[in-house]
Amino acid sequence: MKLSWGIVIKEAIRRLLQKPYTWKYPFKDVKAAEGYRGRIEFDISKCIGCRLCALSCPASGAIIMVRDERVKAKTKRRPEFNLSICCFCETCAMVCPTKAIKLTRDYHLVDYKKEGVKYILIGV
């Protein structure tokens, strides 16, 4: 079986009859793969303010600790995520002892407003 004209023409006909591989993205939303590392979801009710996430983040400055009275633990501190520096490596979610941080399948991280590229805060 060499690379002959027969194979090439057969391939061409098959591809012509096939639907395109690309999607009409902005008009038709495409779901990211299972286990995709996208927008960060942070559950404030689980946070204990141990700052392990901030200490182990490889993109320095992507996570800083801020004061927040809503945190139940004594420390009264929670992480603040800066998604413009984040490299979505999942380290924070991995080291979190209470599993308060989760990476979702949402990849729509472009917006005209700053709020559009923010992390999701839940458990308030």
Place this chain on the structure above:
Amino acid sequence: MTTIFPFGPIHPALKEPVGFIFEVEGERIVKAIPNLGFAHRGIEKLLESKTWFQATYIVEHICGICSQVHQSCYLMGVEKLYEKEIPERAAYIRMLSLELERIHSHLLWMGVAFHEAGFDTPFMYTWRDREKVLDIAEAFFGRRVVWTTSRPGGVKRDLTDKVIKMIREFIPYMRKRVKWYEEILTTDKTVLARFRNVGYLDHHKAVELGAVGPVARASGVKRDIRLEDPYYFYKESPFRIVLEKDGDALAKFLVRVKEIDVSLDIIEWVLDNIPKGPLFVNIPPMARPKLGKVISRHEAPRGELIYYEESNGNLRPYRVRVRTPTFANVVSIIAMIEGGYIADIPIVVASIDPCISCMDRVLIIDRKRKKRKIMSKDELIALSRKEFKRKRIKGEII
């Protein structure tokens, strides 16, 4: 009359930029001098400012194609410094990711090499096959390129039924394709005309210049870290070394194609024999390693990868040194290219699997006439294709 060519250097956004200065007589190359260091990003210095834990994600970005082998090699040293042994299941999953990566890297290289020779149809075919590996990676690790499989002490994610099914379907498909590629390489006129007797490197020269990976194996040098210093479970796996004797660009091609078959065997073996158990042993992110120096070696898709790690007992590495395979192979380009034609440069340089983008522009200086001529990558590729046409007209095609 000698003419001098500064060749390269750079397009820093892409793989590994490298510059060359060629001295030519007419069309023949008399002398070649490599010129390195154009893509210095200061990663080794950056690693000194990160903790051992954080550095796991920095080393992964050294190479976009073989990111997993960098991470795995680095972590092997780190786990030794922390005196922890990873669980068996984690080692199996790491092996799986390394072999998947080898397949995707070789397929990518094959496509590029075909393209350089002006043979674009199989370029499309190989990249379509590569897409299947990337789909598996996306389903498994959540990313197509920088996978982040591992964490210090083990791996992050477990194999799911969906991924196992995808890989099981992929193996027979790819085996069929590999056979077909092998047939193309050994029988097709276009390929034989362009790759045979180009960029020849003999056995002694390969040993002398310290060639590694497929470049060395194509010259018959038995050099593979999976055989010499087996890590993880490569000793038990059905790994076999692929050797070719010819040492030309075609042999390097064949070695890579046959290696895909070996990788498929290993992947199948991993899926059959993977034990159950935990995914990682806990290494706390703020723990300090013991004092010492470690060297770890891996067989990357391009050859031997070495990591040297030195710890002074602190949270941050004292020194991390990385020796990538391309650095070892760049010297062998000199031996391969001398005596060859200008039109063969793209194929010879591509045959060691470096950054093709290095060929952004070529400056030709005529010493006697004091003339300068700048050649772009496209012009050089056009020259390469012209050479092929000339050979076809002359009847040199076998």
